[in-house]
Every structure is written in C-alpha cells, then in structure tokens.
Amino acid sequence: MGEIARSPRMQYHAVSLANQASYNVDLVGFSGGECWPEITSNPKIQQHYIQPVQVPTSIANIYVLEKLYKVFFQIFYLFWTLMTIPRPDFILVQTPPAIPILHIAILVSWFRWCKLVIDWHNYGFTILQVSGKANWIVSLYYFYESFFGRFANYHFCVSNTMKEDIRNKWNINAIVLYDRPPEIFKPASLVSQHKLFLKQKFGKTPNPLLNAGSSVTAFTKKEHREIEIRKDRPVLIVSSTSWTADEDFEILFSAMRIIDNYIKGKFQIRLVITGKGDMRAHYEAIIQNLNLTHIKIYTAYLSYEDYITLLGSADIGICLHYSSSGVDLPMKIVDMYGCHLPTLAYSYKA
Known part of the structure; x- marks a missing residue:
C-alpha cells in the first residue's frame, strides 16, 4: 500500500x-x-x-x-x-x-x-x-x-x-526471488546524457550556448552536431533514496566535507541525490549549511527515463541503505549494476 x-x-x-x-x-x-x-x-x-x-x-x-x-x-x-x-x-x-x-x-x-x-x-x-x-x-x-x-x-x-x-x-x-535490472538499465549514450544535463539543474553550466546550433553543459558539449565529453567535467556521483530513517546521509555529508578539503581544486564533484520522502526537507536544510567549495550537492525527483539516464551517466553510485532487519536487499543497487555503475554500499549479512 x-x-x-x-x-x-x-x-x-x-x-x-x-x-x-x-x-x-x-x-x-x-x-x-x-x-x-x-x-x-x-x-x-x-x-x-x-x-x-x-x-x-x-x-x-x-x-x-x-x-x-x-x-x-x-x-x-x-x-x-x-x-x-x-x-x-x-x-x-x-x-x-x-x-x-x-x-x-x-x-x-x-x-x-x-x-x-x-x-x-x-x-x-x-x-x-x-x-x-x-x-x-x-x-x-x-x-x-x-x-x-x-x-x-x-x-x-x-x-x-x-x-x-x-x-x-x-x-x-x-x-x-532476487531483483534483476530490466534491460532498459544500461550505460547512457552521449545524446541522452547531453539532453539530460541540458534540462536538469545539476547539469547546468554558466554559459550554456557556444554559438548557433551548439550547446554546452557541465559534463558535455555539442559542436557541429558532434557531442563529446568535456575534459574538465566534474565527477558525477549519484545516490538514490526514499529519505527514510534507515539511510543516514550524515555519513555521506561528513565524507563530502573531508573530500572537499582533500581535493583542493584538483577537480570538481557534483553529487545528485534522487528520490522523495519524509526526511528530504530535513537533509536539504543540512545541505544548505555545508559550505563546500569544490563539491555541489543537488536533490531531485526525476522521471523514470531521466533516472535511468542519470545512472547510466554517473561515475560512482552510492547506496546508504542499511537494512532495518539485516535481511533485505536494496533494489537501487540492482539498477546501478544494470548501468555498469561502480557502487559503494553497506555490507551486511543479507
């Protein structure tokens, strides 16, 4: 229900x-x-x-x-x-x-x-x-x-x-009955990535237009009908959540603070947390006060197609689900595997 x-x-x-x-x-x-x-x-x-x-x-x-x-x-x-x-x-x-x-x-x-x-x-x-x-x-x-x-x-x-x-x-x-990713979960094409980054806030860049018929995002650029990955693109990390008590995002935010101090401008990171739930507003307030320099954190609730494209475009997936019972498995990891996305997750007996 x-x-x-x-x-x-x-x-x-x-x-x-x-x-x-x-x-x-x-x-x-x-x-x-x-x-x-x-x-x-x-x-x-x-x-x-x-x-x-x-x-x-x-x-x-x-x-x-x-x-x-x-x-x-x-x-x-x-x-x-x-x-x-x-x-x-x-x-x-x-x-x-x-x-x-x-x-x-x-x-x-x-x-x-x-x-x-x-x-x-x-x-x-x-x-x-x-x-x-x-x-x-x-x-x-x-x-x-x-x-x-x-x-x-x-x-x-x-x-x-x-x-x-x-x-x-x-x-x-x-x-x-183990979960398996549908065939639609797979690495995203450059065309799909470019379209996603153009319309979503986490893909935006200050100067999106190069000239007529050309466009640029934080991750990709299109010139003369050719789309390519930007050499200076940020690292894209994605985490999917229902914003419930069995996922402690304080751990992730603490890690982001440490990484932000460590990378010192060597590269940029964009962390996208997808989903909706009761604790979303609570964590969004925490995000506003993190004051990170080289890391940007976004929350989003995406359509099914955009969610698949995001997973297929990312560099790292993170799952913070820790089973309340210790015997269930999070489906979001299965989706990440389908997109060939390297995933960090808790280890427990299930």
Missing part, C-alpha cells in the same frame, strides 16, 4: 506477469509520480488508485489517532477496490507496509475464491524500531505481520538470508 510509481519491484512483477505469462494485471495503490511506460502503454495492465485519506487538523498531531483514522478509511477504500475489480486468480501483496493490507487481502481472497501471494521485502516492525516508535506499537505490528502473514498461500522474499529468517521466526516457507 504505497504509491505505485515508487514501487519498482511491483512494477517489475506487473510487466513480467503481463508480458511473459500473458496475465491481465490490476495494479492497486496510491497515485503520485509517473509509472513506467511499460506499465502505462500495456493494454494488459490497469491501474487503480486508492483515494488518499485527508486527516482532520484536530487529530493530525496525535500519532495514534492519526494512524487509526487513516487505517480505517484506507481499509474501506482498499476493500471496495479489491471487491469491484475483475475477479483475480491471485492477489500479490508487497509488504511492508503490512497494515492495513494483509487482513483485507485475506478476506478478499476468501470472498472471491483466489490465491494470496505475499512478497516480503523487509519486516515492517523493524522499520518502526529504527524509527524510534514506542515498544507497544512495534510489538503490535510484529503480531500483525506474523499472524496474518501465515494465511497466504504462497510467499516470495528478496534474499536467502530472509528465507531462513522468516522460516525460523514465523514458520513461513518463502521462495527467493
């Missing part, structure tokens, strides 16, 4: 089921952002958006009441949607978040005589733990996931470590 456009794994599932298995697929979730062209142009895939819940201001700052209010109306909207779309053979649920989707999906699978499949990509209760939520809230979420999760007919998960953990923890037998 999230924004469809921000769930690449579910979009992968939808495209694979439609193209490889010839299933008709109904994608259910919240609106926001643009889904992949493979989703929007596919006649076998239909999108159904859940109406967002507007919380009254009188309870907006009371955590428990706000969540209960949202859950109640999300349950109603979700149940109504799942009961009115064409009867499915399978309901595939990605979790977390588990609340309120799991028990609703179970009821609908019973009423409509279909199979329920859960795709586990982490545990919701561990995300609440690292977010500092009260112990009773974490315990309630743990019970909900462990109890209702057992009612599914089939289970996927993202790593062998998680497969063993969920079997030992909750006696759930899951099949490991």
Whole structure:
C-alpha cells in the first residue's frame, strides 16, 4: 500500500506477469509520480488508485489517532477496490507496509475464491524500531505481520538470508526471488546524457550556448552536431533514496566535507541525490549549511527515463541503505549494476 510509481519491484512483477505469462494485471495503490511506460502503454495492465485519506487538523498531531483514522478509511477504500475489480486468480501483496493490507487481502481472497501471494521485502516492525516508535506499537505490528502473514498461500522474499529468517521466526516457507535490472538499465549514450544535463539543474553550466546550433553543459558539449565529453567535467556521483530513517546521509555529508578539503581544486564533484520522502526537507536544510567549495550537492525527483539516464551517466553510485532487519536487499543497487555503475554500499549479512 504505497504509491505505485515508487514501487519498482511491483512494477517489475506487473510487466513480467503481463508480458511473459500473458496475465491481465490490476495494479492497486496510491497515485503520485509517473509509472513506467511499460506499465502505462500495456493494454494488459490497469491501474487503480486508492483515494488518499485527508486527516482532520484536530487529530493530525496525535500519532495514534492519526494512524487509526487513516487505517480505517484506507481499509474501506482498499476493500471496495479489491471487491469491484475483475475477479483475480491471485492477489500479490508487497509488504511492508503490512497494515492495513494483509487482513483485507485475506478476506478478499476468501470472498472471491483466489490465491494470496505475499512478497516480503523487509519486516515492517523493524522499520518502526529504527524509527524510534514506542515498544507497544512495534510489538503490535510484529503480531500483525506474523499472524496474518501465515494465511497466504504462497510467499516470495528478496534474499536467502530472509528465507531462513522468516522460516525460523514465523514458520513461513518463502521462495527467493532476487531483483534483476530490466534491460532498459544500461550505460547512457552521449545524446541522452547531453539532453539530460541540458534540462536538469545539476547539469547546468554558466554559459550554456557556444554559438548557433551548439550547446554546452557541465559534463558535455555539442559542436557541429558532434557531442563529446568535456575534459574538465566534474565527477558525477549519484545516490538514490526514499529519505527514510534507515539511510543516514550524515555519513555521506561528513565524507563530502573531508573530500572537499582533500581535493583542493584538483577537480570538481557534483553529487545528485534522487528520490522523495519524509526526511528530504530535513537533509536539504543540512545541505544548505555545508559550505563546500569544490563539491555541489543537488536533490531531485526525476522521471523514470531521466533516472535511468542519470545512472547510466554517473561515475560512482552510492547506496546508504542499511537494512532495518539485516535481511533485505536494496533494489537501487540492482539498477546501478544494470548501468555498469561502480557502487559503494553497506555490507551486511543479507
């Protein structure tokens, strides 16, 4: 139960089921952002958006009441949607978040005589733990996931470590389904790079026009219809994030301070952090006060096509995801691998 456009794994599932298995697929979730062209142009895939819940201001700052209010109306909207779309053979649920989707999906699978499949990509209760939520809230979420999760007919998960953990923890037998980058993730052509840098702030240069028919960015230049990489281009570093508590960007910013002092004008760096989430404004305020000389940091939320081009144009990828459970794997690394992008990431047991 999230924004469809921000769930690449579910979009992968939808495209694979439609193209490889010839299933008709109904994608259910919240609106926001643009889904992949493979989703929007596919006649076998239909999108159904859940109406967002507007919380009254009188309870907006009371955590428990706000969540209960949202859950109640999300349950109603979700149940109504799942009961009115064409009867499915399978309901595939990605979790977390588990609340309120799991028990609703179970009821609908019973009423409509279909199979329920859960795709586990982490545990919701561990995300609440690292977010500092009260112990009773974490315990309630743990019970909900462990109890209702057992009612599914089939289970996927993202790593062998998680497969063993969920079997030992909750006696759930899951099949490991590793993420793989789609073929569209690949090194970007010079034409694609030049177009991206011309329109995005992180690619701009003070004097973008050389003369008629020519143009220049911080990374590329076009003269006489020929595009080439600038010899004085900055190093391009990219990091993708959902701006959540399990990614600590203070570490990256501290490293940028050290590097900024070390390079002393030998070269320039442009760091682009893509994505949107609750903590974006918090970190943007920190970025404003870094006072770096040779490094520029940009935040952006890009279209799917521009995001792929950015990864295919970069020199280094950085993933600061540290699993709240220690058993899930971040999909953003898979995308970087598809673009042949050298990647720095945390090492943990998954």
